[in-house]
Amino acid sequence: MTDNREPGAERAHGGEIGPTERLAMNRTGSFDWDLDSGAIDVDVAGLLVFGQDPATFDTRPATLVERLDQAERERLEGVIKEALTSGRSSYAAHFRLERDDGSEQWTHVQARILRDRDGRAHRIVGIVRDATSEVTHSEFVMELERRRQRQTDMVERSTRAMSRAVTVDDVTAALTGPGGLSRLGADGLALGLVENGSLNIIALSGESLEMLDDLRVRRLESGLPLHETVLSGRPLFTSSFQELIKGYPLLAPFAGRLPFQAAAYLPLVAQARTLGGMVLFYRRRTVFSADERNLSLGLAAIVAQSLQRAILFDEERELATGLQATMLPRRIPRIEGGEIAVRYHSAWSGRQVGGDWYDVIPLPKGRVGIVVGDVQGHDTHAAAIMGQLRIALRAYAGEGHAPSTVLARASRFLAELDTERFATCTYAQVDLGTGTARAVRAGHLGPLIRHTDGRVGMPKLQGGLPLGIASVFEDEEYPETRLDLVPGETLVMCTDGLVEEPGTDIGQGVDALAEAIGAGPPGAEALADHLSQRFWERWGAGDDVALLVLRRSPDPGTTRAPRIHQYIHQADPEGLSEARAVVRRALRDWGMREHADDAELLTGELLGNVLLHTEGGAVLTLEVLPEPVRRVRLTVQDRSSAWPRRRTPGEAATSGRGLLLLDALSVRWGVEPRGEGKAVWCEIGPAGRP
Template sequence: MTENRALGTEREHGGEIGPAERLAMNRTGSFDWDLASGTIDVDVAGLLVFGQDPAAFDARPATLVGRLDRAERERLEGVVRDALAGGRSSYAAHFRLERDDGSEQWTHVQARVLRDRDGRAHRIVGIVRDATSEVTHSEFVMELERRRRRQTDMVERSTRAMARAVTVDDVTEALTGPGGLARLGADGLALGLVENGSLNIIALSGESLEVLDDLRVRRLESGLPLHGTVLSGQPLFAESFQDLAGNHPLLAPLAGRLPFRSAAYLPLVAQARTLGGMALFYRRRTAFSADERNLALGLAAIVAQSLQRAILFDEERELATDLQATMLPRRIPRIDGGEVAVRYHAAWSGRQVGGDWYDVIPLPRGRVGVVVGDVEGHDTHAAAVMGQLRIALRAYAGEGHAPSTVLARASRFLAELDTERFATCTYAQVDLGTGTARAVRAGHLGPLIRHTDGRVGAPKLPGGLPLGLASVFGDEEYPETRLDLVPGETLVMCTDGLVEEPGADIGRGVGALAEAIAAGPPGAEALADHLSQRFWERWGAGDDVALLVLRRSPDPGTTRAPRIHQYVHQADPEGLSEARAVVRRALRDWGMRESADDAELLTGELLGNVLLHTEGGAVLTLEVLPEPVRRVRLTVQDRSSAWPRRRTPGEAATSGRGLLLLDALAARWGVEPRGEGKAVWCEIGPAARA
């Protein structure tokens, strides 16, 4: 009635509605606030917007905002205060007040601040209006937009996560790992695949879902909601999980242990084939809107497509892995005088395996051939070529050819195959009785040798061109390098997948491998496991890896007659001093300190003679002879057939005194032939002093 009276007092011009009436009909009024007197003049429409009775209004600003709660009133007063203090000429604000019927009204005020010439505010005039309709509509639109963005974000994040999934394990990890449930907007998940007439639950994620473990593998038949969804191909949106469980006897006993209020059961269909089903569980949701149902179906489609791609990948990979396994040796022969361990690891990335291989070949005269190689490419063709090349190389080696001849013939064989592939490899013939190894290299990594004291060396092997390319270019020269394995030393050969890190120099990987070999256990099998576990998860996952570890059996002697061996390379500047230290340390450990000084001196003389006057390294053997009077026996073996000569050095001579020292310090000494070279030996003990 008050509003109608106010409208009736407005003067009409020619029967038309005047400006004031038009504003009042749209619940818009005006005010004039005199800051000097502290009074405010508000028209009738403005008072109605503020919920004030025009007849009772006392022109006080505090009365005008009396219906606002404290927080809203303080916020509005803060807006006015900031405008006045900041020198602004206007301000605007939205605020809420409670109507007579208890509903909430959004009110908008727009005001202009009038100032004098000195910039002091003395008056504020403005309008005030009921903005409930537009704010409510805006909130509704904003909520729709937020919901749309949230759904789009869920789809985009799920798509990105599934795009990176290659195997079925990758898919389950993306769904159950960190952020998996958040991407789906759910509180729990169960994922099942159809296999041989059964639905196998391959993933469970969410609180308390472990109670479903007993239902992981069941025949695909009705009785459970997820099974029914898979059979019918139709989704099931259960807005009351407890009611749903009551209709499924198998699920009913478990419902009380699951903290969910609703669930969505979705078939996983790709190219008209039902692969399985996915269940999403929710703690707070009790209804599914049309948009939410469509979102759930869209997420299920993304998962289904990823699973279809992953299943195909796993099937192709299994086929390729089986092919690779048939190309590698089915068993490794036992060898006398040592132990050998091999490992093969297929790449984690890539659809198929490659052409890496290893082999251990029994040879005439008690020797053994060891080879590690890599055919170019990462596909089934590379694996097939590898199988043919491995068999050919094995045949050439078994015929007793020298290592250089074996690789030359293998290169010719590969060049004559109907393929453009080439291969790299390292091959060695090893006599574990003497420790002699003859190695050749065709564009491949050289071997590493772990010495008995734990040091790891990288012998220099001058190599030839990769197999196949060498024959194409007419250069089938593969120079042989002789290596000497003393008892207890280990030969390690591998393909580049074990040491090659993407974006880094391969030397870094070889250095890391050498450190791992030095820190690993002594046995061949244990060392192979140590290297596999350390490197395959570090950077060997992107390429195939073949690893071969050959250890010559140690020769510690006995408790009464201990024995050690040490190889000293001619190009190793620290080898001589290391050998002297090893001799002194061993005699101290064996309780023979009285012989340590003489033994260390003679070690330096015998080894120095080899390193100066021959073209190769030497093998030092230190042992205790179990005689009634214990003696230390030193033996230095080299590849030279030239025997030492006794001569009388002049006073200024810097050499020629080695045999004089032997005569003075050793109880006895001698020289004897050893295969391709000789051995100089001496015995040190109490008899020498007598």
């Protein structure tokens, strides 16, 4: 009778299965390793686990592990050595060895280390077993868990990316930008929206997908897989893209040109409305499991919900932007003697509508009114109030009222609108022929002036209460401040959204704006673009911004008779020295260095008289008179009607020598009335009349 038991299996008395046989049936054996002699005794079941023939095994440990590759053998030896040297009493390890049929077997060993009274290890006893089934099952479970975790991560990352998408452009950027395809676990993507009976592909991402540009806009009808998916509302999964092309002749031109093996065509449905469709392309996928199909549908649902929200936002923004456009001036009139540039930027948050505004108002006698203001709030109500207030202020200015009266009436108008909103603004009437500007301020930022040499000044405008509040408190006083723009100077007005950053002092923003104005290009349009790019992406995104740039046309004269102008503020301690330097530098550049010392000295004298004896600043003009007699002409204009008087100073006098210097250093000089003030001029150069 044949015994079918495995070698080493023994039956206990009475036919029952004994302990040794039970272990052998589970491919588990034991060993006893004598460390002193180096021999290892392994039972038959243990030898079979190691793939050794019991009849030829030579009790050497090296023979026992000869089926292990070098790396596995070194790893097992390291575990044993570490246990022996560390004083531990046991160790355990998993390792792999190759079976006779070439398959891989996972083996588990667990051993006890016996030590003498001195702690020296002299014997190791333990068990060894075939753990392939256990480890394989564990690997399967771990792989399943990894796959589920990967799917969970894809959903979470996609949800997080889509939650930040506000507009349709934001959604497409999240899908096609860095990390977009990896979040979806795909190698390519196409996204289409239903619009007016057509399916418009609004996003393509992935290798070679640009060849599908010819299919971007097509009527929504059968003939293409994505179109049919959108029409039916049912997804389509294909593991053979080439086979799919055969079923859709319109895709035949792309056969063999697209590097994708599989694709998932997914409808984008939100609240029972089909918005469009999405295709996910894969290079190596050969099958879609149930979990993978559900994952694809889940990702499509996330995209659909984000698109629905973005489409609604875009529609509301378009409506709000249209409303805002009707409230602001449709066009800016052309002006003589200068150039004006305006910019408006809505906050990135909300519906992109608010109460900031600008306006340019033609006035009698060639003057122009300019205003920048801000109605409290960021909503359609603020925009509506802004529109009414802008029209009212424009009407008051057009009637020819003084700036102080214009704001007083505008404040009364706003108070009578029966609204709790108030407004701030800065308004100026400018005569570009003379450069005179009369400015008033109602709780708003004052203007900045860029001088011809690039310096930026911040004139101190006296201010009144915000519009509306001033009338409630019966304080409608808006004192005027006179400003002077010489040819080539630029006046900049803006709302606080351009310079105010949450959590910081607004003064820092104003200083940064002044620095940017000084470093920017001279032209009004170019400077407005420069400031827009510099600040709207920095901190102007959280608030509306209105910006107005007015530049008085430069007056360079001609190459044969050049000319410069510069305004010197009375309160500017560096203005006088800077003016002297400008004069010296200009004459050097014009090839008239021999007159630089006299011109610089007279510049200091003429400007010093104005700054000491009048209550305002001065305009310095330096020019070269045309041939036949080329002379340097200096003119200093101020607002005082008091003319200089010739005096005879004593030896100890510290003043009164200015006219004496004019007589000594200039060929001729004089005084002329100019508007509200006067101009003192002198000519330096060769004698004789020009």
